[in-house]
Amino acid sequence: MTAVRTIPVRGGVKSLAWDGNDLVDLVGGGRRWAPDPDGDEGLGPLHLGVWSVPERRWLHRSPLERPTGTLLARGGQVLALYGHPRLLDAATGAVLAEWPEAELPEKDLCFGVTHVPSPVAALSPDGTRLAVARPDAVAVIDLPPHP
Template identity: 55%
Template sequence: MVYDTALALTDPATLDDDRLLPTGALMNGEVTAGCWLDADRLVLATGAEGWSDGEESALPPRHLGVWSVSEGRWLHRNPIADAEPGILLLPRGDHVISLLGHPRLLDTATGRVVAEWPEVGVPVKATCFGASHVPSPVAALHSDGTRLAIAQTESIALITLT
């Protein structure tokens, strides 16, 4: 569920609806990750778990979608090329950084891998729940989007993003 918390403070009844992201938009896939690209666009990723209820406007399993809150529709819905995105997405312009096994830069419009760094390992955790023995990846993206730091077992990997 997505809520406007500022509005909810003045009108708590807004917590009873799904205006910002209708439930039907997600009926086919289980959301495993998400982040805001800007004040209007929300990127969501779905894992392999899913079901088909015939809702063509929903985000299917193993897809990356960009939802426009102001337009109330998907701007993009594309299959993720190689793997599930994992539980953490970091926004970088019109791309997101996905951490599952290793960092990958995904194009939000196409779902394609733009760049990847297989030499930098991160935990394989596909969803935020379950597998509690697997730690969540720890990463930090520089505010200008040029560098990514990822915690390793005994060090911090620093990736320069081009």
């Protein structure tokens, strides 16, 4: 029998990605909510959070300056694919690098009715390169070294 576990996100989820075997990186949705009576604030709108599945708690929750769209995780970092690829620190939400010349669709919802296509992207197995589909080609981006 399989177990179903939940993560307290009361404002909706914009995007999420596994970051290793035990961590999930999530971006909170756009709705506001009242705090949980138990004191857990959950994940706020336009906040990046890192949830530990075995510990059942947030390790980090940080506000973001702009939407992320689709996420790809890279061990403590996430690639945000909204408008163009950006590499973010998963703990702080800080932008570590970005590539505005690799323009992508601005899709910020993981589900629902939308006429904007989802970006098609792949992270190399060793985490050193990102490939993103463009209308006329595939852009291959060499990522900064991972600490």
